[in-house]
Amino acid sequence: MPRRRMRRSVMSASVAAMVVLAGTAAGGAYVANRSADGAASSVASVASASSQAAVAGDGRASAATDEEREVEYDALVAAAVRPVAGRARLSVAVLDQESGAGGAYESAAGQTFDTASVVKVDILAALLLTAQDEGRELTAAEHASAAAMIENSDNASATRLLQVVGGAGALDAANERLGLSGTTASHAWGLTQTTAADRLRLLEAVFAEDGDRDAALSAGSRSYLQELMGQVEADQRWGVSAAGDGDGALLKNGWMPRTTTGLWDINSVGRVVSGGRTYLVAVLSDGHATQQEGVALVEAVAKAAVDAVAAA
Secondary structure, eight states, X not given: OOOOBOOOOOOOOOOOOOOOEEEOSTXXXXXXXXXOOOXXXXXXXXXXXXXXXXXXXXXXXXXXXXHHHHHHHHHHHHHHHHHHHTTOEEXXXXXXXXXXXXXXXXXXXXXXXXXXGGHHXXXXXXXXXXXXXXXXXXXXXXXXXXXXXXXXXOHXXXXXXXXXXXXXXXXXHHHHHTTOOSOBOOSSGGGOEEOHHHHHHHHHHHTOOTTOTTOSSOHHHHHHHHXXXXXXOGGGOOSGGGGSXXXXXXXXXXXXXXXXXXXXXXXEEEEEEETTEEEEEEEEEEEESSHHHHHHXXXXXXXXHHHHXXXX
16 A cells, blocks of 8 residues: 555644642642543544546546545554554554654544643753744753753753743744644643644654754754653653664653542653654543553554554
8 A cells, every 4th residue: 555644634722721730750740630521432434535536637636535545544543543542532643754654543533632741842842942043052051951851851940941931922932833733832831732733743843854944943953852852761761662663762751640630641752663664653641540551551552553554
């Protein structure tokens, strides 16, 4: 089967009621509960391609064929993910960087998720854009905070750097420059609302090709972010890394229990290599009884999604 480009659907970004964030262990933060509905999974049926769509010169037919192929890729990912995901509330997106093949799955349309600590990639990207705009290098203090924030998931460093870049409004502006359309920042950064599609767009910005003239982040900024994501401490290298070969994943994870329910948000984003090919993967989920349960689900979903794209 020829490789097909993923559908770039934009999921709506709804903002939850304001809640209070209180710091906990690195990588997570206790927050007040917001409703998490475990809506049943649904995937649109895929129509077979019309034979007329292959007629040379018929632009409309070609466009229709492309859309059918894009939807089919989403269906392939959904078919692989649903058996391992069950009724969990989650969203996943995967992209083969070389071919552009990829797909996405949501347990229900229009869902957004707390970022927890995966937003720390946004914060560092915003800091690097600020430094680029000002024509300067990061200060020693900024370097130290950036390393602690990404490698060790240090919360105090994230709070400090969010203030440096100008707060939630400035983070939204930076994310807009990076192509994110479904993410809404919060001053309590772990409660930033996002989608798997936007997490994938951010990964594309971080892992853009060196020759990409449209890249918002400079080659030096991208290299720095990638370096830190490759040096995440050993006990935080779970998640999308399960979809790759060996331990060479470049990633950032987020985990956060809610104060009122104790249920966990578990998220993982990054780049992995599987079967000699490079994939960008984002998995968002919430409502887990334990952190371990959430991690196991995210890993199973990431592997299923990458395997589905690789086999197509």
